[in-house]
Amino acid sequence: MNKDFLKELGLHEDNSGTSTGQQGHHNEAKHIVSFSPVDGREIGRVSETTREQYDAVIAQAQVAFKHWRTVPAPQRGEIVRQYGEALRKHKDALGQLVSYEMGKSLTEGLGEVQEMIDICDFAVGLSRQLYGLTMHSERPLHRMYEQWHPMGIVGIISAFNFPVAVWSWNSMIAIVCGDVTVWKPSEKTPMCGVACQNIWAQVAAANDLPEGISSLINGNYQVGEWMTEDKRVPLISATGSTRMGKIVAKTVGARLGNSLLELGGNNAMIITETADMNLVLTGALFGAVGTCGQRCTSTRRLIVHESRYAEVRDKLKAAYGQLRIGDPLDKNNHVGPLIDKDSVATYQSAIEKIKAEGGKTIVEGGVLEGDNYVSGCYVKPAFFEVTKESKMPLHETFAPILYIMPYSTLEEAIEIQNNVPQGLSSAIMTTSMRESELFLSTAGSDCGIANVNIGTSGAEIGGAFGGEKETGGGRESGSDSWKAYMRRQTNTINYSTELPLAQGITFDL
Numbered sequence: 362m363n364k365d366f367l368k369e370l371g372l373h374e375d376n377s378g379t380s381t382g383q384q385g386h387h388n389e390a391k392h393i394v395s396f397s398p399v400d401g402r403e404i405g406r407v408s409e410t411t412r413e414q415y416d417a418v419i420a421q422a423q424v425a426f427k428h429w430r431t432v433p434a435p436q437r438g439e440i441v442r443q444y445g446e447a448l449r450k451h452k453d454a455l456g457q458l459v460s461y462e463m464g465k466s467l468t469e470g471l472g473e474v475q476e477m478i479d480i481c482d483f484a485v486g487l488s489r490q491l492y493g494l495t496m497h498s499e500r501p502l503h504r505m506y507e508q509w510h511p512m513g514i515v516g517i518i519s520a521f522n523f524p525v526a527v528w529s530w531n532s533m534i535a536i537v538c539g540d541v542t543v544w545k546p547s548e549k550t551p552m553c554g555v556a557c558q559n560i561w562a563q564v565a566a567a568n569d570l571p572e573g574i575s576s577l578i579n580g581n582y583q584v585g586e587w588m589t590e591d592k593r594v595p596l597i598s599a600t601g602s603t604r605m606g607k608i609v610a611k612t613v614g615a616r617l618g619n620s621l622l623e624l625g626g627n628n629a630m631i632i633t634e635t636a637d638m639n640l641v642l643t644g645a646l647f648g649a650v651g652t653c654g655q656r657c658t659s660t661r662r663l664i665v666h667e668s669r670y671a672e673v674r675d676k677l678k679a680a681y682g683q684l685r686i687g688d689p690l691d692k693n694n695h696v697g698p699l700i701d702k703d704s705v706a707t708y709q710s711a712i713e714k715i716k717a718e719g720g721k722t723i724v725e726g727g728v729l730e731g732d733n734y735v736s737g738c739y740v741k742p743a744f745f746e747v748t749k750e751s752k753m754p755l756h757e758t759f760a761p762i763l764y765i766m767p768y769s770t771l772e773e774a775i776e777i778q779n780n781v782p783q784g785l786s787s788a789i790m791t792t793s794m795r796e797s798e799l800f801l802s803t804a805g806s807d808c809g810i811a812n813v814n815i816g817t818s819g820a821e822i823g824g825a826f827g828g829e830k831e832t833g834g835g836r837e838s839g840s841d842s843w844k845a846y847m848r849r850q851t852n853t854i855n856y857s858t859e860l861p862l863a864q865g866i867t868f869d870l
């Protein structure tokens with residue numbers, strides 16, 4: 362395999378001395394070794410940030426913030442514009458790295474980089490639109506308005522499955538808001554983090570920007586904990602499992618810091634009597650097996666009207682038979698590997714539990730072996746028939762396992778859909794206006810994302826992204842998500858010669 366993309370992104374076998382925002386001596390540092398789930402080979406290694414280096418990174422970010430917050434927002438936007446241009450230049454190389462290090466298809470890897478470019482464009486426009494409201498004061502000759510100020514250091518903790526896009530959703534918005542960012546990528550995809558930071562370093566150097574506007578730290582959960590415990594970091598934006606989010610929320614909450622949480626999903630598609638079957642098959646299949654079931658928005662449950670149940674089950678079963686599993690960099694394949702062998706073990710144990718609780722196999726799973734699957738991370742997408750009483754569909758298994766169950770009334774279907782701990786993405790497939798409006802109403806889906814005739818998987822950057830309940834409640838990316846990265850200040854200005862006190866109080870002096 363041609364690995365020129367590594368060179369283009371400034372990546373070496375040993376990334377100790379790269380421009381990662383780390384300081385100090387790297388010789389003693391421990392390393393994270395990155396293995397590709399595609400072929401099991403070592404891609405390279407990245408030095409783990411030590412506590413001493415961490416403190417230096419934060420100190421530098423504090424200094425950088427004092428400068429960056431004074432730079433006019435549209436000028437901050439210009440830097441983000443240039444970052445977007447640099448991403449356009451390196452899109453192919455970065456897309457290949459995402460695909461090789463994470464295991465998603467090359468098309469999805471390139472799509473992820475395109476999302477980064479799109480969020481840069483969005484953030485550039487936003488840099489001229491960080492609007493506050495003007496209110497009418499109840500007092501004469503007074504003016505009242507609100508303004509939005511940057512918060513300071515935004516700590517970004519990200520998951521392996523979107524190793525570059527999630528960082529850009531956070532950082533590009535935070536940076537136009539006048540914040541500075543410190544990123545701890547997943548220890549499963551550290552090379553992607555170094556690559557993004559290297560591209561940032563090029564843009565920063567071309568503009569004589571100080572160090573510390575965007576920084577990178579590397580390591581496992583302990584390095585993440587340094588940030589969540591650190592009062593110098595007013596906002597933690599964490600993407601990952603609900604297990605992680607509960608710990609982060611507690612730690613950040615204990616110091617009354619702000620957290621923005623993007624956690625697990627358990628996304629369902631309701632397929633009604635009136636659904637258009639072409640849309641159903643494409644939406645359900647891609648939603649369930651795309652990215653090998655490792656999207657937070659992957660479709661995990663199909664809730665199907667009893668009149669269409671057998672048809673959906675049988676057509677999907679046939680479609681599963683057409684899937685090609687293998688090297689995700691080969692465009693002929695539909696499904697790549699899971700991220701690592703731990704994930705494979707989780708997938709296998711989930712299948713055992715489903716069978717033990719009476720789930721009926723429609724498409725058998727299993728781990729693939731042989732020359733094309735040497736990494737040991739390739740599995741067959743599995744499909745099970747369950748009932749609404751089954752317990753396993755209440756859990757998010759981060760693998761291509763799909764459940765199907767029947768319903769008789771739409772109210773019942775909505776109840777089944779909402780009756781899980783998570784609340785990220787949801788979809789209804791229907792051609793009935795009444796059904797779709799009920800699904801979108803207050804009595805409908807309780808998720809942060811509710812789609813009609815589109816699958817659950819993926820989202821456009823223009824909307825606010827996130828979900829309710831155990832998904833964490835945070836919103837990122839488009840709409841007014843930027844407000845989470847700023848502090849709001851209400852200003853009242855008196856331009857009279859009187860000082861009227863509130864509630865009619867008089868104070869004779």
Ligand code: NAD
Binds near residue numbers: 523582585609
């Ligand atoms: P994970 O929770 O294992 O790790 C995510 C990140 O959190 C990593 O960088 C990890 O080092 C860090 N971390 C773990 N414990 C921590 C702690 N105690 N303190 C600070 N940092 C800690 O998740 P993963 O396996 O990388 O990703 C899969 C999960 O992420 C799935 O549940 C998926 O649904 C979720 N996810 C959610 C979204 C979303 O937007 N809602 C997006 C992508 C992934």
